[in-house]
Amino acid sequence: MGPLCLYLGAAARVLDPGSTCLSVRRPACDSVAVDAKSPTGRDEWTTPAHAAGFIARRPRLGRAADGDAVMDEIIPETVRQVLDLGTGGGHLIALLATRRPEATFVGLDASPTMLAAARARFDGTARVRILAHDLALTLPVVGRFDAIVSAFAIHHLEDARKQTLLAEIHERMRPGGIFANLEHVSSPTPRLHEQFLEAIGYGPDEEDASNRLVDVATQLDWMRTLGFADVDCVWKWREMALLVGVRT
């Protein structure tokens, strides 16, 4: 498998002995300054039961399948290189690969359980690479992409990191590239939040402790400010929203 690194501050911890691209000498893989004590999604997603439980729920997670369908519709069939941030069990890659047989995919995740699930799913599929990476840290340089996608992952990051990540996403795309983020966004009121949890079959105690939910308008503003064009929320159901922007 390809290069796998998790960078903790200045010191690089190489997770995969076969690593080739992300060495200590590659500054593009250096850590950004993050508070090591800040909880991020990687903490709870390292729990095998949590990760496996989500994979089992994913196909029937409220109306997520409708958001997936719009994602599949808006990503051009002509894309050749696609990056999936927080790929989990590889749900989005499997979805997009079906109608894009020429495309190659890179999936990033920090959860060992998710990485194992995705690798098992795409075992023997040369056009899919699954790499370990903590999204709290600067995106590794693993190519230039026609599309960068993500589903229900970025909301685990602190808000400041969400914004620096958006800037890195913009920078890693080719001109004309599209970013599509099927995201868990915040509700306008606590009651609507409770209703969302009920609608997706989650009890109050099952909510991810690392969720850092942000409303749609704020996220679209961030994208516009960072230079994305044609920014829009192209689909929404309760706390699920598909946020899209392109690099001109």
Ligand SMILES: C[S@@+](CC[C@H](N)C(=O)[O-])C[C@H]1O[C@@H](n2cnc3c(N)ncnc32)[C@H](O)[C@@H]1O
């Ligand atoms: C709700 S799951 C979604 C998985 C997949 N995108 C899907 O739609 O099925 C969230 C994913 O984000 C990953 N994740 C959370 N925090 C992360 C972080 N800091 N770095 C990398 N991945 C992270 C988790 O390991 C998990 O696979």
